[in-house]
Amino acid sequence: MSYPVIGITMGDGAGVGPEIIVKALVGKEVREKCVPLVIGDCNRLREAVRICEIDVEIEEVDDLQLVSMDPRRIFCLQVGSLPAGLEFGELSREAGRHAYLYIEKAVELAKENKIDAVCTAPLNKEALQMAGYSYPGHTEILADLTGTKDYSMMLAAPxxxxxxxxxxxxxxxxxxxxxxxxxxxxxxxxxxxxxxxxxxxxxxxxxxxxxxxxxxxxxxxxxxxxxxxxxxxxxxxxxxxxxxxxxxxxxxxxxxxxxxxxxxxxxxxxxxxxxxxLGLEAGVNITVGLNYGVVRTSVDHGTAFDIAGKNIADDRSLLAAIDTAVDLSPK
CATH class of the missing domain: 3.40.718.10 (Isopropylmalate Dehydrogenase)
Structure with a gap:
């Protein structure tokens, strides 16, 4: 049986994205339905592992053939490098810039059919603007990167x-x-x-x-x-x-x-x-109608700067978004 490869973008590194990713990907639950690949920053994920007190290894890969379903490891494709000492919960131009770069890389991989779907952790719109990217959010970035004119945002909850x-x-x-x-x-x-x-x-x-x-x-x-x-x-x-x-x-x-x-x-x-x-933890954001058959799902919450870096972020919306990405992946 072939499992879809889901590219998970890390979002704004100063927000809850790194924490919810490591919480969601530890253990076997996700690996029983897909092969997850984080597109982001390895050191930031390691910091999230330390904060969340999770026993899992962050492994950097540059060849997608090396990604496996091993539940003891979280595989990350490094894109750029966030500055050392980046504070959780604070606006950062560099975090905004890298959040864009993660999406750009994910779309590139999806166009090349190297990943089957894109699942996005939250970015911060103000940080994105500080970095010089004049987009209201993920949906508009994805539409631009895929050259899509007729698209829409869809939300799913129970x-x-x-x-x-x-x-x-x-x-x-x-x-x-x-x-x-x-x-x-x-x-x-x-x-x-x-x-x-x-x-x-x-x-x-x-x-x-x-x-x-x-x-x-x-x-x-x-x-x-x-x-x-x-x-x-x-x-x-x-x-x-x-x-x-x-x-x-x-x-x-x-x-x-x-x-x-x-x-x-x-x-x-x-x-x-x-x-x-109906509950933030159950909501999933989906971009519908993207060119190249790009499938994109997302958590239905923001970067939550007020709780970032405190090990209290809830990963259930990300798990729901991964489930939806798997369901919508090409069969």
């Missing part, structure tokens, strides 16, 4: 999957950027993702932009009719099982109940808040 029309932009800009074409394309991405995952007839529902989905023009300025409904109708004409727009305040309850397989959210907080209420 009994709830959410895909977004817009993500890291202000609310006013988000609403203005929603178009019938964008609505159609994201519904199409949702359908294709679910269908590839084995859903025979996926049920998709779209949130309204305004309270009560506009309530027939009572709220807003006709955004649902102008920006959402034409895209929904086009998808329906192609045989996609999509409904809406529905009021967001009740739609997520219906989805968790099982009425729908995926919800299309109009903007960042509309989609993120319900998933995070």
């Amino acid at each position: 009994n709830l999957k959410v895909i977004h029309l817009t993500t890291h932009v202000g609310l006013k800009q988000a609403i203005n950027s929603i178009t019938p074409d964008r609505t159609y394309k994201v519904v199409r991405l949702a359908y294709d993702t679910l269908h590839a995952a084995g859903y025979r007839d996926p049920k998709i529902a779209v949130c309204g932009i305004n309270p009560h989905a506009g309530e027939n023009g009572l709220f807003g300025e006709g955004e649902e009719e102008a920006q959402l409904i034409p895209g929904i109708q086009k998808a329906k004409e192609e045989g996609i099982g999509v409904e809406g727009p529905y009021p967001a305040d009740t739609l997520f309850f219906r989805a968790v109940r099982g009425d729908f397989d995926m919800v299309v959210a109009c903007y960042h907080d509309q989609g993120h808040s319900p998933v995070k209420v």
Whole structure:
């Protein structure tokens, strides 16, 4: 039996990424489903091993053929070198720069089919900006590195999957950027993702932009009719099982109940808040629609500078992200 190779980027070295990685990869649980390869900094991982008091060896590799499923070792592909004495929990330009370099290397390996999926530990957006990279987050970096125009962020939690029309932009800009074409394309991405995952007839529902989905023009300025409904109708004409727009305040309850397989959210907080209420430790962030067939999953939390370096970070979201990466890997 062949196991997928999952490239795990270390994220911001000043955050909780190194700790959750060593916690998640110690022992046999992950090795029973994949071959993990950390893309990051070996010495930082060794520091995390010391902090977390874990009995595991960090082994640097430059040849992916040497990576194995040995649970006593964590294999790391060294990219650059973080400065010695980097403080946990503090903004660092160098940590931001290296976080970008880890992603860049992971995408290179995925394009070359040397790894089967990319699983990302969290980066810090401010540190990324300090390093000169003008991206709102992972999703936009990955889209740029793969030359992808039509992509979306998807979140998964127990009994709830959410895909977004817009993500890291202000609310006013988000609403203005929603178009019938964008609505159609994201519904199409949702359908294709679910269908590839084995859903025979996926049920998709779209949130309204305004309270009560506009309530027939009572709220807003006709955004649902102008920006959402034409895209929904086009998808329906192609045989996609999509409904809406529905009021967001009740739609997520219906989805968790099982009425729908995926919800299309109009903007960042509309989609993120319900998933995070279900528990940060269970949430997984997925970038959908990347070119070259790049599969990317991520933890659904940030760098947590307030607890970094204290051995209290929870690795369950990373374990869930690895599981999802394995499920979405080419079979």
